[in-house]
Amino acid sequence: MSSRLDRLLGARLPGPPGAARRGPFRDGAFSSPLHSERRAARVGVWLGLAFAVCFVTGLISHLIQNPPGWFVWPASPVWLYRVTQGVHVATGLAAIPLLLAKLWTVYPKLFEWPPAGSPSRAVSRLSILVLVGASVMQLLTGLVNISEWYPWGFFFTAAHYWTGWIAIGAVLVHVGAKAPEIRRGLARRGSPGAAAGLTPEQAHERAGVDAAAEAAPVSRRAFVLATGLGVGAVTLTTVGQTLTPLSPVSLFAPREPGVGPQGLPVRQTARAAGTESVGADYRLVVDGPQRLELTLDDLAAFPQRTVRLPITCVEGWSADATWTGVRLGDLLEEAGLPRETEVTVESLQTGGLYRVSTVAPPHARSPLTLLATGVNGERLSPDHGYPVRLIAPNRPGVMQTKWVAQVTPA
Numbered sequence: 001m002s003s004r005l006d007r008l009l010g011a012r013l014p015g016p017p018g019a020a021r022r023g024p025f026r027d028g029a030f031s032s033p034l035h036s037e038r039r040a041a042r043v044g045v046w047l048g049l050a051f052a053v054c055f056v057t058g059l060i061s062h063l064i065q066n067p068p069g070w071f072v073w074p075a076s077p078v079w080l081y082r083v084t085q086g087v088h089v090a091t092g093l094a095a096i097p098l099l100l101a102k103l104w105t106v107y108p109k110l111f112e113w114p115p116a117g118s119p120s121r122a123v124s125r126l127s128i129l130v131l132v133g134a135s136v137m138q139l140l141t142g143l144v145n146i147s148e149w150y151p152w153g154f155f156f157t158a159a160h161y162w163t164g165w166i167a168i169g170a171v172l173v174h175v176g177a178k179a180p181e182i183r184r185g186l187a188r189r190g191s192p193g194a195a196a197g198l199t200p201e202q203a204h205e206r207a208g209v210d211a212a213a214e215a216a217p218v219s220r221r222a223f224v225l226a227t228g229l230g231v232g233a234v235t236l237t238t239v240g241q242t243l244t245p246l247s248p249v250s251l252f253a254p255r256e257p258g259v260g261p262q263g264l265p266v267r268q269t270a271r272a273a274g275t276e277s278v279g280a281d282y283r284l285v286v287d288g289p290q291r292l293e294l295t296l297d298d299l300a301a302f303p304q305r306t307v308r309l310p311i312t313c314v315e316g317w318s319a320d321a322t323w324t325g326v327r328l329g330d331l332l333e334e335a336g337l338p339r340e341t342e343v344t345v346e347s348l349q350t351g352g353l354y355r356v357s358t359v360a361p362p363h364a365r366s367p368l369t370l371l372a373t374g375v376n377g378e379r380l381s382p383d384h385g386y387p388v389r390l391i392a393p394n395r396p397g398v399m400q401t402k403w404v405a406q407v408t409p410a
């Protein structure tokens with residue numbers, strides 16, 4: 001494709017004046033092995049893996065929250081979403097040091113001279129601009145979001161989703177366009193290993209320098225070690241938000257399992273949601289052929305169940321708790337709703353993104369799905385959803401609606 005484009009547009013662009021080839025622009029300005037094709041390819045493999053896993057787990061989370069007709073997410077195993085979302089956040093964070101390392105290996109190309117020797121080079125460099133832009137944007141906004149800072153409001157989820165597609169598309173284009181370099185870079189030692197972007201003649205000329213530099217072990221090892229330590233440190237200090245033994249070192253995790261009212265973190269407080277005062281006139285409405293309007297006493301007359309289930313926030317933290325309440329399925333049955341009914345659970349909250357959630361049949365009829373009134377042996381605190389909250393297995397936190405007022409067939 002590149003040669004056809006070049007032929008169409010007239011092959012080579014004019015070269016720069018010799019006087020401009022100074023400093024980083026001069027030939028051979030970057031001879032360190034850290035900028036070799038080999039280094040770039042190897043870091044690229046790890047970065048690509050992190051991106052791929054992060055993308056797939058992100059897509060899973062998106063599909064659960066916006067299910068198309070063909071998508072069915074099961075209610076068991078109860079820990080599955082906890083794992084996929086934990087992996088999503090962990091790989092996204094691990095990608096940050098990997099991306100920095102990758103940019104370090106390739107930044108000398110910024111000084112490539114001439115900036116674009118041919119039209120196809122110009123296109124290829126533009127595609128890298130998209131790749132770097134989307135990757136940096138994706139990782140940074142993700143990081144800011146899990147740090148409990150929401151400068152965007154509603155926009156984040158949609159932006160994160162579409163930037164994810166752009167980034168992964170740009171990765172595929174990049175891998176396709178760089179296939180020869182990647183193959184050379186990953187080949188066993190002794191390959192030319194020349195810095196990319198050189199003509200074959202230049203590469204040949206410099207091969208000796210490059211091979212010698214690549215053979216110098218100290219800086220190469222230090223680089224691999226530093227990158228590895230970066231990834232390890234970020235991972236260790238993050239997974240503490242879901243693995244309790246590591247929570248003392250969870251620096252990047254704003255919430256820790258076990259820390260918060262009733263031994264559980266809080267995502268949005270009752271005060272912020274405007275649901276602090278619930279009066280004696282509270283009724284839980286379950287709409288159906290036999291519409292139910294239940295006081296808290298009515299609710300207490302139903303069989304009470306206890307389940308152990310985690311809250312798993314999309315932001316990566318998760319915490320186990322013991323919930324007590326009435327099975328959602330029991331209430332749906334009492335209201336005369338058929339087993340295959342999908343329902344909408346609505347909060348007392350009047351605004352906010354998470355005031356409503358949809359419960360598909362696998363979850364609606366799961367014996368583990370409760371409209372809970374208690375947690376960890378106490379009555380629900382206002383922050384955890386008093387008087388009634390939804391708790392269902394294998395579901396993102398955003399769909400565990402607090403302060404439930406109404407259940408309606410969807």
Ligand SMILES: Nc1nc2c(c(=O)[nH]1)N[C@H]1C(S)=C(S)[C@@H](COP(=O)(O)O)O[C@H]1N2
Binds near residue numbers: 355384401
């Ligand atoms: N009505 C309502 N329910 C909600 C939310 C909300 O903002 N409003 N936040 C959700 C989110 S994002 C999470 S992670 C869980 C957290 O529950 P917790 O605050 O009890 O830990 O509640 C969910 N339920």
Ligand SMILES: [Mo]
Binds near residue numbers: 398
């Ligand atoms: Mo959440």
